[in-house]
Amino acid sequence: MSKTHTQRRPALIALVIVSALGCLALGWWQWERFESVGGNGQNLGYAFQWPLFAVFVIYAYRKFVQLEDEADAPQDTENDSVAEQVVREVPADLLPQRPVAPVEDDLDDPEARQLLEYNSYLAELDRSRESDRSTK
Template structure:
């Protein structure tokens, strides 16, 4: 038997929703008081109207969460009084034309090599080789000296 989490079985989430909504309403009330004071501005009025919307969104998100969870209940759940609706998990596709098209890279044969870029890449490769040679010499692993001493 699969245990379905009913709304009364998640007290921590319900407490979080209540605390978040009350906090948003308290902040809206505080901003309303700031707006009515002598130093209040239109920005305080905007915040006073915005915070209750946040509180409403918290409640809306919780209700939506509960509805989505109920829609995915297991079929034939003995604790369920109503018939369960099971929607198959379908992967949603992004319709064509919404996202910009990706450019396809040109094949390597058709790419033209910039001579300045090629010179710069050779310069970087030489610097890297010199750096490796100096690091090996500092570590006592110089290949030329090792071959001479071994012979």
């Protein structure tokens, strides 16, 4: 376990304890609301749900510590061949290609020519604006 992990560990443990106790307190509060005169089934549902959140916080912390320890542990030579076989990224041919819209450079069309001139004018303005910013 590295030094940074041990330095952060008490703060994480405190966060887990505070979060779990907070969830349990909210569960108790919902149970009290359920037992009151105006209580309903929704309060009962939340009374059972909040302790589950507390259990999840503890589970997530334990899983975090296990993954942290696995990352710090040295790899065996037997596991190296298995680690090489694990796919780390999505192959390029797995996903379908995005459709590409056909680009029409029909300069005979007056609207297309006007749009092309306007876009080039805007690009020129943008370039001149960027050069003005870099000098200030």
